[in-house]
Amino acid sequence: MTEIRTPRLLLRRWSDxxxxxxxxxxxDPAVMRNVGEGRPRSLEQTALDIEAWEEEWDEEGFGTFAVELLGSGELAGAVGLTVAGAPDEIAGQVAIGWRLGRVFWGQGYASEAAHATLEFAVQDRGLDRxxxxxRAEDRASINVLGKLGMQAEGTAQDPLDGHALRLYGIDLTQYQD
Structure with missing residues (x-):
């Protein structure tokens, strides 16, 4: 079972x-406003998300981790790697993404979890990029991407809803952990 410990977090596979x-x-609409279609998801949709993430682990050898606080055992959210389906400019490439519950915002958890995920990508999975x-207006994610050393590589339009998107990339052969 794949697990990663950081000073404050446990990144692990999903459980029931x-x-x-x-x-x-x-x-929470605030959490989901910059994820997918930008709308909250039901219990059933969330179950399908977890199922898809677990299938990706089985098929690709990487996927989306559950993010758990080491101190309390609370589930803070999700972070991980996925093969991007859209937009066309990055389709088929491995993408990093995250979402955390609102009570966990502003505490550095997203950066900590994403940094550990990039280390996993290069050290454990041998990915080179x-x-x-x-979304162009998602300042919090743009801030985290900057902390990760990811470079802006262009813009695109969301094929689902037309939102302006920013594209980032990082060459992991030069990644500094």
Whole structure:
């Protein structure tokens, strides 16, 4: 079982016990405004998300981790790697992404979890490049991408809703952990 420990977090695979906590995170419009279609997700949709993430682990050897606080055992959210389907500019490339419950914002957890995920990408999975996409107005994610050393590589339009997107990438052969 793949697990990563950081000073404050445990990144791990998903369990049945995570469904309710993640569905509560997914039900928050503020959390979901920059994820996918920008709308909250139901318990059933969250179950499908977890199922898809676990399938990607089985098929690709990487995927989306559950992010758990070491001190309390609380589920803080999700971070991980996925093969991007859209936009076309990054389709087929490995992308990093995250979402955390609102109560966990502004504490450095997203940066800590994403940094550990990039280390996993290069050290454990031998990936040489990772990309990211975020909405142009998502200042918090842009800040985290900067902390990770990811470079702006262009813009695109979300094929689902037309939102302006920013594209980022990092050459992991030069990644400094």
């Amino acid at each position: 016990d995570d469904l309710v906590a993640l569905s509560e995170i997914h039900a 990772v990309v990211a996409v975020c």
